[in-house]
Amino acid sequence: MYVNYAKFQKSLIVDQFQGNYLKLQTFQLKIIHNILPTRRSLFRAKLSDSDTCRPCQTESENLPHMLFQCNITSAFWIAFQQWWCERTRRAFELDERNVNFGWYSDTQFKDILNYVALVAKYLNFCCFQDNTAVTFDRFPPFLSNKIETLRQIAQKKTNS
Ligand SMILES: [Zn+2]
Numbered sequence: 001m002y003v004n005y006a007k008f009q010k011s012l013i014v015d016q017f018q019g020n021y022l023k024l025q026t027f028q029l030k031i032i033h034n035i036l037p038t039r040r041s042l043f044r045a046k047l048s049d050s051d052t053c054r055p056c057q058t059e060s061e062n063l064p065h066m067l068f069q070c071n072i073t074s075a076f077w078i079a080f081q082q083w084w085c086e087r088t089r090r091a092f093e094l095d096e097r098n099v100n101f102g103w104y105s106d107t108q109f110k111d112i113l114n115y116v117a118l119v120a121k122y123l124n125f126c127c128f129q130d131n132t133a134v135t136f137d138r139f140p141p142f143l144s145n146k147i148e149t150l151r152q153i154a155q156k157k158t159n160s
Helices: 005-032 039-044 063-069 071-088 096-101 110-130 136-159
Strands: none
Touching: 005 096, 005 110, 005 136, 063 071, 063 096, 063 110, 071 110, 071 136, 110 136
16 A cells, blocks of 8 residues: 655644644643633532642632732743743733733734743643642743744754
8 A cells, every 4th residue: 555654744844833822822722711620610610629729729720810810820921021022022911801802912022922921821721630739930931842842843844
């Protein structure tokens, strides 16, 4: 049986590329529909012994708390904002609505900002899920890794 390996490999690369985006897009969709698992939702389903947010140990952990309201997460976003402004020399409004749903103004940078913020939200969510510290210094290497993966996939895609 004849197998077109080049075509097969190319389709795998396209799948990888789309899969990478799809994972983040799906994640954002789950934020919009408020269907990501939190300690509160797990507690209500009797799958957790407590609904208390583990990083701050004070509030109930629902999605708005996890993404922005928790003092640990808000410290992350303040560091994120500073990091972004240092690199782009552009300011953006840091508020809960923008963090959760994205920025619509500032057309020149909003696509990059929304992508980078989405990666940041995903990292924060993973830290909450794994009960590991939510600190900003984890973010730049995490983002670089994500971008490097996309770059390699894109290069393979154009080379094949
Ligand atoms: Zn908290």
